[in-house]
Amino acid sequence: MDANGEELAPAVRSILAAARDRAGGEERLSVDARSFPAAVADAEAEGRVPVIAEVKPTSPTTDGRRDDEPVDLARAMVDGGATAISVLTEPDHFGGTPESLARIREAVDVPVLRKDFIVQESQLDLVASDLILLIARFVDDLDALVTAAEERGFQPLVEVHTREELDRALEAGADLIGVNNRDLAQLEVDLDTFETIAPHVPDDVTLIAESGIGSAADVRRMREAGADALLIGSAIMDGDVTENVRRFTTA
Numbered sequence: 001m002d003a004n005g006e007e008l009a010p011a012v013r014s015i016l017a018a019a020r021d022r023a024g025g026e027e028r029l030s031v032d033a034r035s036f037p038a039a040v041a042d043a044e045a046e047g048r049v050p051v052i053a054e055v056k057p058t059s060p061t062t063d064g065r066r067d068d069e070p071v072d073l074a075r076a077m078v079d080g081g082a083t084a085i086s087v088l089t090e091p092d093h094f095g096g097t098p099e100s101l102a103r104i105r106e107a108v109d110v111p112v113l114r115k116d117f118i119v120q121e122s123q124l125d126l127v128a129s130d131l132i133l134l135i136a137r138f139v140d141d142l143d144a145l146v147t148a149a150e151e152r153g154f155q156p157l158v159e160v161h162t163r164e165e166l167d168r169a170l171e172a173g174a175d176l177i178g179v180n181n182r183d184l185a186q187l188e189v190d191l192d193t194f195e196t197i198a199p200h201v202p203d204d205v206t207l208i209a210e211s212g213i214g215s216a217a218d219v220r221r222m223r224e225a226g227a228d229a230l231l232i233g234s235a236i237m238d239g240d241v242t243e244n245v246r247r248f249t250t251a
């Protein structure tokens with residue numbers, strides 16, 4: 001059981017057990033982050049839908065894995081108009097590495113999000129990124145981690161799935177919030193999740209719809225429900241990455 005009192009999917013329990021044992025960085029980082037809200041505003045000004053495209057070699061809900069050079073994938077995503085790049089750094093279940101994130105961040109000039117299961121402060125120091133994901137469900141002291149991330153210069157993106165988690169994110173002072181349409185207990189996706197939670201998010205928060213977006217119609221649906229940006233992984237990783245991103249940025 002987790003803090004929500006709900007049984008987690010076996011894959012997620014295994015991810016969390018691995019995350020608790022994973023070492024952090026040796027030294028406290030100080031990052032000079034590329035602004036995500038500014039990147040979103042630029043995309044809007046140029047008539048592109050703001051999309052965070054995710055480099056996700058595999059996942060517990062994906063068949064097979066994609067072993068393309070991560071830097072090539074990220075460049076191809078930027079060519080398709082991606083506003084930011086998300087990079088999985090979780091090694092055991094998503095095929096990610098901190099090194100690929102570091103190389104991608106060197107190679108592109110858009111903001112880069114580190115996607116991992118951070119459960120303690122020292123894990124923030126593993127690799128520099130512009131944005132860093134904090135999953136409300138898995139973090140006990142969210143205020144402390146949000147503050148620790150901001151002190152290092154990161155823009156924390158706090159991920160929520162319920163109203164209660166949204167309230168915790170707001171109390172922790174998050175100004176970038178992602179609503180994950182995938183339930184981490186069952187790993188099922190339901191786009192209603194975003195539609196249910198979005199009306200309760202204050203306007204000054206940059207709001208991101210995460211997971212399960214597979215078509216231009218899904219993009220329009222999430223935008224109508226109030227998404228400032230979309231985080232899309234599987235539907236971009238499957239096939240021609242540039243074409244896939246373009247399909248979403250022009251939706």
Ligand SMILES: O=P(O)(O)OC[C@@H](O)[C@@H](O)c1c[nH]c2ccccc12
Nearest residue numbers: 180210211212213231232233234235
């Ligand atoms: O592949 P999708 O359904 O487009 O989803 C992307 C992203 O939202 C998903 O990878 C994700 C959202 N939150 C996470 C937390 C950890 C790992 C992965 C995730």
